[in-house]
Amino acid sequence: MRILATNDDGIHADGLWCLVEALSEVGEVVVVAPDRDQSGVGTSVTLHQPVRVREIRPPVRGVKCYAIEGTPADSVILALGRLVEDKVDMVFSGINEGPNLGSDVLISGTVSAGLLGYLMGIPATALSVAALERVHFDTAARLAVVIARMIEAQALPQQMLLNINLPNLPLEQIQGVEVTRLGHRTYQDVLKERQYGKRRHFWIVRSKLEWESMESWEPEEGTDMWAVFKNRISITPLHSDLTSPLALSALKQLSNAIFQDLGNPPR
Ligand code: MN
Numbered sequence: 001m002r003i004l005a006t007n008d009d010g011i012h013a014d015g016l017w018c019l020v021e022a023l024s025e026v027g028e029v030v031v032v033a034p035d036r037d038q039s040g041v042g043t044s045v046t047l048h049q050p051v052r053v054r055e056i057r058p059p060v061r062g063v064k065c066y067a068i069e070g071t072p073a074d075s076v077i078l079a080l081g082r083l084v085e086d087k088v089d090m091v092f093s094g095i096n097e098g099p100n101l102g103s104d105v106l107i108s109g110t111v112s113a114g115l116l117g118y119l120m121g122i123p124a125t126a127l128s129v130a131a132l133e134r135v136h137f138d139t140a141a142r143l144a145v146v147i148a149r150m151i152e153a154q155a156l157p158q159q160m161l162l163n164i165n166l167p168n169l170p171l172e173q174i175q176g177v178e179v180t181r182l183g184h185r186t187y188q189d190v191l192k193e194r195q196y197g198k199r200r201h202f203w204i205v206r207s208k209l210e211w212e213s214m215e216s217w218e219p220e221e222g223t224d225m226w227a228v229f230k231n232r233i234s235i236t237p238l239h240s241d242l243t244s245p246l247a248l249s250a251l252k253q254l255s256n257a258i259f260q261d262l263g264n265p266p267r
Pocket of ligand 1: 008009038039040096097098109110
């Protein structure tokens with residue numbers, strides 16, 4: 001088995017190397033990851049400047065390791081397009097410090113790296129732990145091995161993007177595994193405003209999880225957020241079709257009217 005490991009926290013992040021160390025028992029691991037923290041860049045691809053690559057000495061023995069001056073998506077594109085010459089059997093992204101739940105998957109670099117693998121037909125798994133400090137990576141790393149073994153045994157679909165979130169607990173305190181759907185938003189964005197000279201500027205701070213800031217509020221049952229809230233591991237199978245069935249049927253009724261209004265705009 002040949003495994004591509006990447007992340008969005010950057011090539012020096014502890015979570016990445018816990019993942020790599022664990023996956024090394026399943027097969028040959030190649031690491032291609034951003035050279036610095038790229039959290040929140042989503043599927044961003046670098047098109048307006050060259051993407052520099054540096055082979056670096058890995059902290060885990062027997063692993064090829066490339067630092068990319070670019071995004072997680074750049075890393076996967078370079079890895080699959082050039083840096084890894086032989087066939088890659090699976091892509092793992094993470095282990096991210098902090099959850100990637102609900103609609104945050106749309107801005108998550110961790111999930112986007114997996115998405116790029118998925119779009120190229122390779123089974124992909126993104127792993128995140130719901131904490132920003134004193135993160136328990138070990139259970140997530142063990143889970144990566146379990147999933148990798150299932151992919152190896154062809155027990156899972158080839159066309160697959162898994163978004164996995166774990167509560168930040170030691171294994172013995174985790175209450176189980178839930179297969180979930182995406183919930184809604186996770187974070188409350190806080191804007192911190194500063195004024196320097198004539199220019200205003202803002203920091204967008206992703207501070208609190210929704211449930212940490214609201215008393216007696218619970219995420220909707222069956223969602224990824226609910227599973228983590230209940231101290232369970234959440235596994236959400238994703239696909240890339242963002243089409244809204246509801247808006248699709250409403251708009252289909254209107255397509256002729258839209259075209260007519262285009263030639264003869266209503267006043
Ligand atoms: Mn991150």
